[in-house]
Amino acid sequence: MTAQNSLNQIYLDANATTPVLPKAAAAALTTMETLFGNPSSSHISGLQAKQIMDNAREKAQQVLGSGNGSVIFTSGATEGIQTGIISALYNAKSQMEAGKKHTLLYGATEHKAVPESLKHWNKILEINAEIKSIPVNSDGDLDLDFIANEVPNALMICTMAVNNETGVYQDLSRLDQVIRKHNANVYWMVDCVQALGKTSLSLATTSIDYAPFSGHKLYAPKGIGFVYIRENAPFTPFIAGGGQEGGLRSGTENLPGLAALNVIFDMLLSNDDESFADVEELHKFRAQLAAALKQAFPEVVFNHNFKNSVPTTLNFAIPGFSSKEMMDLFDAANIRVSSGSACSSKVTRSFVLDAMGLPQWQSESAIRMSFGPAMTQAQVDAACEGIIFSAQALGQSCLTLDENPVNPRAELNGLVQFKVGGSCTWLYVDQVSKSAVIIDPLVEITDRLATMLNCQKLTLTAVIDTHGHADHISAREQLVNQITNVQKVDALGWPLECDSQRLNNQHYPMIQIGEKYLVKVATPGHTDDSISLILCSDNQSSGELTTDYVFCGDMILMGSLGRTNFDTSSAEKMYHSIQLLGSIVGNESLICASHDYHNEFLTTIAAEMDRNTLLTQVINNELKVTEFVMQKAALDSNINDEVGTEIMCGAFVDSCSKKQVIDYNSQTLSEAMSQSNDMTLIDIREPHEYALGHSQQFDLNVPLTRLVDFIGAHRDKSEPLVLVCRSGSRSHIAAQALARLGYNNVGHLKGGYALNH
Numbered sequence: 001m002t003a004q005n006s007l008n009q010i011y012l013d014a015n016a017t018t019p020v021l022p023k024a025a026a027a028a029l030t031t032m033e034t035l036f037g038n039p040s041s042s043h044i045s046g047l048q049a050k051q052i053m054d055n056a057r058e059k060a061q062q063v064l065g066s067g068n069g070s071v072i073f074t075s076g077a078t079e080g081i082q083t084g085i086i087s088a089l090y091n092a093k094s095q096m097e098a099g100k101k102h103t104l105l106y107g108a109t110e111h112k113a114v115p116e117s118l119k120h121w122n123k124i125l126e127i128n129a130e131i132k133s134i135p136v137n138s139d140g141d142l143d144l145d146f147i148a149n150e151v152p153n154a155l156m157i158c159t160m161a162v163n164n165e166t167g168v169y170q171d172l173s174r175l176d177q178v179i180r181k182h183n184a185n186v187y188w189m190v191d192c193v194q195a196l197g198k199t200s201l202s203l204a205t206t207s208i209d210y211a212p213f214s215g216h217k218l219y220a221p222k223g224i225g226f227v228y229i230r231e232n233a234p235f236t237p238f239i240a241g242g243g244q245e246g247g248l249r250s251g252t253e254n255l256p257g258l259a260a261l262n263v264i265f266d267m268l269l270s271n272d273d274e275s276f277a278d279v280e281e282l283h284k285f286r287a288q289l290a291a292a293l294k295q296a297f298p299e300v301v302f303n304h305n306f307k308n309s310v311p312t313t314l315n316f317a318i319p320g321f322s323s324k325e326m327m328d329l330f331d332a333a334n335i336r337v338s339s340g341s342a343c344s345s346k347v348t349r350s351f352v353l354d355a356m357g358l359p360q361w362q363s364e365s366a367i368r369m370s371f372g373p374a375m376t377q378a379q380v381d382a383a384c385e386g387i388i389f390s391a392q393a394l395g396q397s398c399l400t401l402d403e404n405p406v407n408p409r410a411e412l413n414g415l416v417q418f419k420v421g422g423s424c425t426w427l428y429v430d431q432v433s434k435s436a437v438i439i440d441p442l443v444e445i446t447d448r449l450a451t452m453l454n455c456q457k458l459t460l461t462a463v464i465d466t467h468g469h470a471d472h473i474s475a476r477e478q479l480v481n482q483i484t485n486v487q488k489v490d491a492l493g494w495p496l497e498c499d500s501q502r503l504n505n506q507h508y509p510m511i512q513i514g515e516k517y518l519v520k521v522a523t524p525g526h527t528d529d530s531i532s533l534i535l536c537s538d539n540q541s542s543g544e545l546t547t548d549y550v551f552c553g554d555m556i557l558m559g560s561l562g563r564t565n566f567d568t569s570s571a572e573k574m575y576h577s578i579q580l581l582g583s584i585v586g587n588e589s590l591i592c593a594s595h596d597y598h599n600e601f602l603t604t605i606a607a608e609m610d611r612n613t614l615l616t617q618v619i620n621n622e623l624k625v626t627e628f629v630m631q632k633a634a635l636d637s638n639i640n641d642e643v644g645t646e647i648m649c650g651a652f653v654d655s656c657s658k659k660q661v662i663d664y665n666s667q668t669l670s671e672a673m674s675q676s677n678d679m680t681l682i683d684i685r686e687p688h689e690y691a692l693g694h695s696q697q698f699d700l701n702v703p704l705t706r707l708v709d710f711i712g713a714h715r716d717k718s719e720p721l722v723l724v725c726r727s728g729s730r731s732h733i734a735a736q737a738l739a740r741l742g743y744n745n746v747g748h749l750k751g752g753y754a755l756n757h
């Protein structure tokens with residue numbers, strides 16, 4: 001077990017939720033086992049329960065400074081938000097003036113619960129007001145001029161005290177002035193979820209009408225929350241029924257939650273309780289974490305201004321690393337953090353940082369570390385140590401240039417596949433000759449490639465594109481300065497002067513990479529300049545050349561053929577190119593395409609023929625060229641460039657249905673292992689994650705970027721393989737890809753390391 005592994009979990013995701021503090025949990029348990037009465041019962045058990053509730057309310061009022069306003073207990077903040085919005089809108093409806101353009105305003109960085117609830121109740125209550133988001137500046141401050149202009153027409157305005165992604169707080173008294181100067185009657189809700197325990201509140205001194213709170217963000221259990229309602233603010237119950245909470249919120253009260261809240265409120269209200277660090281200490285913790293991040297990742301960029309943020313949230317980005325990559329890294333180091341909260345199909349990005357106008361990369365790489373007032377110095381020290389370990393692991397796997405690595409770096413050898421969206425870049429490394437070649441370089445990973453070459457001390461022999469890409473700009477120009485022995489090259493990067501190699505009784509241009517040959521075959525069709533690159537080696541026993549990998553660009557894609565409806569395309573030429581390539585490399589060679597839209601990694605002509613009749617007919621010479629041209633045109637007409645942001649380079653003939661694989665859990669895996677002694681257990685996380693800690697059983701590491709290389713070396717498809725990753729998602733994808741290629745005994749650990757200890 002590594003040193004890192006022996007550290008306990010470092011939880012830095014308090015803005016998502018917090019653990020229940022032992023004292024609060026104990027109080028909750030007492031109400032479940034002993035003081036379990038129903039506060040509505042009039043017997044002694046009921047009276048005791050009611051006292052717990054009354055105490056909680058009294059303390060909540062003190063914590064919030066609620067004056068004559070009321071506090072109603074809810075299931076959490078989302079319910080509190082509904083309560084505020086329904087109350088305001090139901091009342092506002094009766095005051096709407098005919099012919100006037102009414103609006104509902106909310107801050108652009110609000111938690112989704114707010115705009116979604118506004119939209120919902122605007123529709124259900126048939127208010128039909130225009131819903132407008134209030135812009136923020138690059139510091140996350142609400143645009144007060146916008147509010148001044150828009151609030152006169154607003155029925156309701158929703159803002160937040162502290163942002164959950166950045167910790168940015170709003171100046172509530174300035175907001176109060178602006179809102180009331182321009183509209184004395186508008187209903188104002190302030191989401192105070194992330195403010196509780198981090199800033200002092202004095203709600204009765206403001207004109208805020210509604211303020212929702214949540215228990216689980218401050219060490220109470222999930223399922224308890226409360227909402228503040230200003231004295232005389234209109235109120236409509238969100239839940240009707242038995243008349244609990246004075247008829248304002250029915251349903252038997254969550255007594256365990258209330259008992260826990262009581263304990264938390266005591267901690268907030270007491271001056272000598274040591275459970276919560278004071279604000280000054282929290283600032284020190286933030287400074288220490290920020291310093292550790294700077295030391296570990298000197299290029300770190302913070303995504304918010306510390307000056308207008310509560311000290312418990314740090315949101316940052318590391319250039320060159322996506323949120324997902326950093327999450328995986330930190331999770332492997334046992335540090336729990338969060339990425340940008342909005343999940344789109346392709347990349348995780350943050351709408352909050354987008355609203356602040358931050359560069360796209362910062363939004364796509366955002367990582368949030370957050371802690372609560374119960375944070376201790378020992379926990380901060382452990383977190384800083386974990387951050388440093390994580391950075392060292394990145395250096396070890398050559399993703400950063402660490403001049404003095406703590407541990408020796410593993411030597412890279414063979415094929416590496418990089419993916420950006422649905423596009424692929426291929427790096428082939430010959431460790432003996434310390435040379436490398438890059439095929440179809442994507443701009444997004446130029447720095448990563450350059451770092452890797454430098455770190456591994458590799459000489460770049462060539463950077464070649466398989467065709468002039470329509471969907472992206474090649475990074476070849478940026479990478480050629482890495483080539484030491486510069487030669488004259490053609491438009492795709494192929495050296496003008498080169499040897500030739502005989503394949504299938506024909507001579508083709510060839511360059512040597514260590515002991516391997518990279519052979520170029522013109523395969524026009526997708527574009528007129530399309531080429532295929534065949535990596536082959538001398539077969540010692542037969543004296544023949546054997547094909548290792550075929551880089552055919554956008555000709556044979558997984559589940560499709562490259563599109564032929566560009567100006568320089570020719571379906572007719574593609575027909576002949578497919579036949580030519582098929583005759584040279586055969587049906588079982590590993591095809592490495594320029595795209596992988598469905599996480600299949602690589603393919604073979606045989607695997608494609610199983611699902612692509614058009615390809616089968618071309619390979620088997622069962623189709624006339626003219627018929628191919630017609631069918632191909634019909635296929636291409638299905639390509640919808642409007643879908644997504646990527647230009648799709650092939651029309652799909654198959655929906656890429658996924659193969660079934662065996663789902664293991666720790667128990668079924670142990671059973672399977674006791675019955676078979678030839679199982680290969682593979683950890684398919686990236687090397688830095690693996691280095692930070694892995695199960696001893698999974699003693700082979702094949703990251704997804706190296707899956708194709710593994711397939712190239714392991715052609716025995718009957719060997720039982722079991723894959724593992726962090727959550728079971730990457731292992732599932734990889735297992736399915738292997739199964740599709742005919743590996744007939746592949747499984748994965750469902751739920752990954754997260755659910756199998």
Ligand code: PLP
Binds near residue numbers: 015077079
């Ligand atoms: N508002 C903010 C700012 C939050 O951070 C959250 C929790 O993610 C919510 C509202 C919703 O709170 P709850 O989980 O109690 O419904």
